[in-house]
Amino acid sequence: MKTLGVINDPVFMGRSYNQIDRFFLRYIKDERDLPFIYLSLKITFTLLPLAISLFFLPLFSGWWWAAAGVHLYISNLMFKGPFGLMLHCTSHRQFFKPEYDWMNKYIPWVLAPFFGHTPETYYSHHIGMHHPENNLEDDHSSTMTFQRDSFRSFLAYFGQFFVRGVYDLLGYLRMKNRPKLAQRAFVGEIISFAVCVVLLFINWPATVLAFLLPMVIYRLVAMLGNWTQHAFVDTEDPGNAYKNSITCINVKYNKKCWNDGYHISHHIRPAMHWTEHPTFFQKTIDKYAQNRAVVFDGLDFLQVFSLLMQGRYDRLAASMVNLDGTTFANQADAEALLRHRTRRIPFRQTVPAEAVMA
Numbered sequence: 292m293k294t295l296g297v298i299n300d301p302v303f304m305g306r307s308y309n310q311i312d313r314f315f316l317r318y319i320k321d322e323r324d325l326p327f328i329y330l331s332l333k334i335t336f337t338l339l340p341l342a343i344s345l346f347f348l349p350l351f352s353g354w355w356w357a358a359a360g361v362h363l364y365i366s367n368l369m370f371k372g373p374f375g376l377m378l379h380c381t382s383h384r385q386f387f388k389p390e391y392d393w394m395n396k397y398i399p400w401v402l403a404p405f406f407g408h409t410p411e412t413y414y415s416h417h418i419g420m421h422h423p424e425n426n427l428e429d430d431h432s433s434t435m436t437f438q439r440d441s442f443r444s445f446l447a448y449f450g451q452f453f454v455r456g457v458y459d460l461l462g463y464l465r466m467k468n469r470p471k472l473a474q475r476a477f478v479g480e481i482i483s484f485a486v487c488v489v490l491l492f493i494n495w496p497a498t499v500l501a502f503l504l505p506m507v508i509y510r511l512v513a514m515l516g517n518w519t520q521h522a523f524v525d526t527e528d529p530g531n532a533y534k535n536s537i538t539c540i541n542v543k544y545n546k547k548c549w550n551d552g553y554h555i556s557h558h559i560r561p562a563m564h565w566t567e568h569p570t571f572f573q574k575t576i577d578k579y580a581q582n583r584a585v586v587f588d589g590l591d592f593l594q595v596f597s598l599l600m601q602g603r604y605d606r607l608a609a610s611m612v613n614l615d616g617t618t619f620a621n622q623a624d625a626e627a628l629l630r631h632r633t634r635r636i637p638f639r640q641t642v643p644a645e646a647v648m649a
Contacts, residue, residue: 292613292622293588298573300545300552303566318391320384323566327377327386331402334374338365338405345497346490359500366406366505371512374406376548380565382414404483404502407509409457411479416460419472422561426521426535428638429467431459432514435529439522439633442600449514456510519592520554522599523585523632532558533582534632537595538572540612544591552591555584580614583628588612604629 303323308316315328341362348355378398387394400410416432424430432452437444457480464473490498525534532555539545539552551557553568556575563571572579579586587595590610598607608626611619619625 292609292611292619292625294616295576295612295614296588298569299541300550300569301566302569303564318387318394320386320388321564323564324380324384324386327381330370330373330377331398334370334402334405338362338370339402341365342405342497342501345501346494350494350496362500367508371406371505371509372544372548374402375408375509375512376551378403378408378413379417379551380549382418383562384564399479404486405505407502407505407507409480409483409506411475412457412460415464415472415476416456419469419476420460420463421517422558423467425530425532425558426524427530429463431456431463432517434518434521435524435636436638437518438635439518439524440599440602440630445515445518445600448518449511452514453507453510515596516592519596519599522595523629524636525632526634526636529636531582533579533584537585537587538579539587539591539595540569540572541588542591544593555579555586576614580618583618584614585629585632586612586614599633 308325312325315325316322319325319328341358344358345355345362348358381395381398385392385395386398399408399414403410403413421430421432424433426433426435428435434448437448439445457476461473461477464470464476487498487502490502520537521535523535523537525531528534536555536558538555542552545552549565550568551565553572556563556568556571560571578584587607587610590598590607595607604626605622607629608622611625611629613619613625619628
């Protein structure tokens, strides 16, 4: 096991701004989100032209395959993670000022489809269902009823979401009397698929590469992420954010993807700015310790998922942080907790934990 040492994850450091920075700062609500401007510009001037070129270059020519290869690399390796978590952050905290609200549509409606997101469904699912239900019974992306160290169970989980995820989301939103969110998700899904159908008739290889393949990859990655973030759930207290989520510190992923590893504190304070999580974690470490929270040092979500699927509880426990030095008696104690928290949990009438809000 590890002791808590120095945390190297990104926090906001004030700096001087150049003329271009100051231009964009006039439009955004929070100066700490300035990196999102530059990420959006990089995507706009690289991925979008590449995707469009696939529809105009001679099909399957050398130039077409070159554009396809670069597109796949940029879309799925370079920008998919940073974009997905930028969309996440700007769903929780409005990006542009109210007087420029129309600009807030650019990320979910223009950029998102090139990464496999249908407009508005992410917001409706994540903000409208996942956070209010906190991985409990009414959350249709809940991991509770699955054996969370089983790859077969993960495939069933992914298949369920892929086949009927949007259908279940719309049913949930209607049941909870949130018609506006339901309408947003439905309109975004219908428009997206209608456009794809038209484009398939125009150029099916380009449509598959630019829109449909990224959609499959995104939905797989999204479910892999949610599975891992909620892989270790306390049977006796499944609505407690300290006991149904994990935190990953000191990983490159946090620098690339806006501190997404801090999933416990994200469920405790969903609107907290991404730069504040490392400091909040250190200030509230006693609550993590009291709840025997699962915190990994040096492992990101993908590594945790991989080790979990291999049943390598020894390596997972070795990377856990013994938060106050006495949270776990030894590595065997930590390993036993991990095994216990991956068991299937039958749905029952639970009350969302006043989510141990700090």
